[in-house]
Amino acid sequence: FLNEEHTFQEYTDYIKMFAEVSADIRSLDSLVYFDMVMLNCEDLKTGLVDKAKQMSDMLLDRLADDHRVENLSICAVYEHVKEVALKVPENTEELTAMTKFVEHARTIGALQLNERIQQVQTRLKYLLDVYMFSREDMILNNTVLMWPKEINPVFDDNDDLVEAARKERESILIQRKEAVILELQKLLKRVVELRQCGEMEQMLQYVNDVRVLQKRLVDARVDIEFVNKEEELFKLELTEFTEPDEIQSGLEPFQKLFGLVVRWQRAEKKWMDGAFLELDSETIEGEVDDYWREIYKLNKYFLNLKKKDMLEKSGKEEVVRRKRKDDDEEADAEVEEEWESIRVTEMVMNGIRDFKEYIPTVSILCNPGIRQRHWKLMNDIVERDITPDSGTTLRKVLKLELEPYMEQFETISGSASKEYSLEKAMHKMSEEWESILFILTEYRDTGIKILSSVDEIQTILDDHIVKTQTMRGSPFIKPFRVEIKDWEDKLMRTQETIDEWLKVQSQWLYLEPIFSSPDIMQQMPEEGRLFTMVDKQFKEVMRNTVKDPHVLVAAGLAGLLERLQDANELLEKILKGLNAYLEKKRLFFPRFFFLSNDEMLEILSETKDPTRVQPHLKKCFEGVAKLEFTPILDITAMFSSEGEKVKLSTVISTSEARGAVEKWLLQVQDVMLQSVRDVIEKS
DSSP states (O other), X not given: OTTSOOXXXXXXXXXXXXXXXXXXXXXXXXXXXXXXXXXXXXXXXHHHHHHHHHHHHHHHHHHHHHHHHHHHHHHHHHHHHHHHHHSOOSSHHHHHHHHHHHHHIIIIIHHHHHHHHHHHHHHHHHHHHHOOXXXXXXXXXXXXXXXXXXXXXXXXXXXXXXXXXXHHHHHHHHHHHHHHHHHHHHHHHHHHHXXXXXXGGGHHXXXXXXXXXXXXXXXXXXXXXXXXXXXXXXXXXXXXXXXXXXXXXXXXXXXXXXXXXXXXXXXXXXXXXXXXXXXXXXXXXXXXXXXXXXXXXXXXXXXXXXXXXXXXXXXXXXXHHHHHHHOHXXXXXXXXXXXXXXXXXXXXXXXXXXXXXXXXXXXXXXXXXXXXXXXXXXHHHHTSOOOOOTTOXXXXXXXXXXXXXXXXXXHXXXXXXXXXXXXXXXXXXXXXXXXXXXXXXXXXXXXXXXXXXXXXXXXXXXXXXXXXXXXXXXXXXXXXXXXXXXHHHHHHHHHHHHHHHHHHHHHHHHHHHHHTXXXXXHHOXXXXXXXXXXXXXXXXXXXXXXXXXXXXXXXTOTTHHHHHHHHHHHHHHHHHHHHHHHHHHHHHSGGGGGSXXXXXXXXXXXXXXXXXXXXXXXXXXXXXXXXXXXXXXXXXXXXXXXXXXXXXXXXXXXXXXXXXHHHHHHHHHHHHHHHHHHHHHHO
């Protein structure tokens, strides 16, 4: 029962049940008489009554504990209400929250607490009759019952506290609101005053002033947000502030103007007094055009703003139109006098116009293609030294008054540009070759690398040779004729070297498997000796290429072209000797004419293995697919493609030919005919 949730009435009923049981037990007789026996039940009755009382006490203790917990909970609620109600709010949000809390506590909260206290009183009336409370419990009971009266003064004090806090916060709100309005008026006035900021030397200070105004505007927006939030909390009509947007829109053009003027002043200072030879006319011209577009837009903006301001002041657009029509120039003069910002834009525009006249001088004299020889020509024209040095500036150059000579200088500068373009093209080709490498692949398992995929290199080489030859034909190549001639010779030699190289490699790849056979080396000793020389040279060239595969470096090694040409001559001799050797074999055994050189070389390179002839028998002897060899390599029979076997009349010994394949093949030819005759005769 104790482990379950029950109502107060259920507890009291259960306690009452134990009391009734106890009373029933007491009413029973203590002595019960039976025939020949008297039963004394006093101890049993006492034990049962004690047990019932013990159960009843446990239930009463639970009721008392629950009663105590409820009392403590009610007191805690009242203490919390008192604490919140008497706490001084630090801001309007806390004040609003406290007001809502106390209002709830006074109404709904009070009703809920009263209901709980009534339940406490009901339990207390019952427990006072059946349970002995401790001193602390009695004090707690009294405290709970007294709280409904004691909380009212707290609510009264809260009313006074809220009223004082509300007045204080409203006063703060009014002060902040008035301060914001005053600050916005000051900012608006300051924005209007910016129209009269026209000292060119003070532009950097104006930029800082605008930044300060923007910072003040940000702070004002924060105050406006605070004011509107306070008004919303006090349920007041929200004040609409239109001034911040007006101030922001008014500040932006001045920020652009002052920033643009500062940038222009710095750029002009850098161009006029910076290193003369570092000036780039194209870059300068682009930046000057950008400055002109921006200042032109600002000039139009301020002129329109001035006209709008005049219309607002006069209130009569017709009067303004008539005035402007009568004396437009005078109105413009007034604009310039009254609006320093317009005067600044016009001063900058005039400065940009003046500077544009210097750009041709920069374009002609700051040409990156001008060399000392060109300066010498210009010095001769003006009959004095105008060669710029590290201290030369555009301002100093303008003071030289070179305008009468500019047409001649332009011709020299134009030639320098064309010469420079040729020089850059030559250097560009040279730089391209720095990243072009031979692609090398390993040849079989020899450990030797060979050239591969040279088509792209040859394409680039052909393209550069054509470009170089075209450049040599230019009338402006004269200053670089030696360099361009050397470059052309280098490219031509590289091309010739690669051609010879590929030719040697192709022949080497063809002959290397042939002369790697000891049989061929034995049968062609002179050609074998020559190939050994070529093989040594080729492998040495490839090893050098592996160390540095850059095309111009590898192909430009001293004497490489001549060595490759000599190697090709030796290879031609080797090929002639090889062809003569094969011709000799064919003449001895004419059926070799049915085989290609490669097939013959495959047979001749393995004379110790007569079975290597088997794949080529069909070409030499029509109808013969293969020969039958004994373990000692004697030939005993021949087979057709259909598998028909014809035993030879005479056993042919390949070892007796001492490696001369053509000799035992000639024997095969003769014995084959004789064997066929013998088979026919026997049949």
